[in-house]
Amino acid sequence: MKDQKETEQLLSWYDARRRILPWREEPTPYHVWLSEIMLQQTRVEAVREHYARFLRELPDIHALASADEDCYLKLWEGLGYYSRIRNMHKAAVEIEERCGGEMPKTAEELVRLPGIGEYTAAAIASIAFGQPVPSVDGNLLRVWARKTASADNIKAPATVKSARAYYAERISRTRPGDYNQALMDLGATVCLPKGQPDCDRCPWSRCCSAHLDGRELDFPVVPAKASRRVEKRTVFIIHDSSHVLLHRRGDKGLLAGLWEFPGTEGVLTKSSAVQFLQEHGLKPTEIRKLPPAKHVFSHVEWRMTGYDVFADGLSALPLPEDYAAASRTDLEEIYTVPSAFAAFLNSEAIRSLL
């Protein structure tokens, strides 16, 4: 093992400074797996509550494999990147059917499961099964870029390979999971992405090229981001006194399969909105413009115009399969409505639902 002294310094730092996190209490393969999937592009604080609630409802692989889509999607509500949980469910079914319910133990096998890439496979293999494979995430990448003063584009796949090879030669053979988690904690609490990294508290400051050169902020080298497109939409809160109309999105693309308030592309004036609703067989008795709402995704921004539409006898109406009349309880307990519609969920029309 290369640079054993540095590895020991890192592990000592970890023993003293590691974060206390729920998924570190009892790192079973399922616990580690679930936490790693939830943590993909998602902050620790956002995961804590979802993690606990998810585990209460679906405590093991078998429970997840047997769960309905409604159930696991609802448990994922608010976390985003919903394909993560669809893939995890698929993988759970595969593990039940092909592996006798036992999680594969090597990174090579794990990476073949849906939703598990190089990073997650290595994280599970090292943390749950003690295999010496580096789990290179954004933290390990940033620490590596500074430690080696790498001028490579941090996002490029070839750069990730370099970092992986670097850590593979140095990872602790006795405590591989702790080695990986130590670097994650170091990146999250000391070797911060923005602002001044706290090099005084870093166990690797004396072997870090960027720090020794006083150039911490020159690394990592991050490419410019693609610009975001803007989409204008009109959203209808169609309701009577007890129910509101929901539409299930298609099974591909953004927010696939989730429930939304029905709407259409573009901005409709009140009169064209009334016409639009009538063309779709609805007879609004009252219509009222709502304050505009905006929702920003990574790659697209929605600018939404909303109308509060009172439609008598909504719950008695025959509806196509991808529509539903939801009660307040349904909204809270059954249908997964993504955060993009939070402004409308908070509208008076919804709040006054019986």
Next chain:
DNA sequence: AATACGGGGTT
């Protein structure tokens, strides 16, 4: 190699 895919906290 680039883009799609969520949501929210930080700066």
Next chain:
DNA sequence: AACCCAGTATT
């Protein structure tokens, strides 16, 4: 408003 986060799959 831009940046970032315990990334993966698809194009």
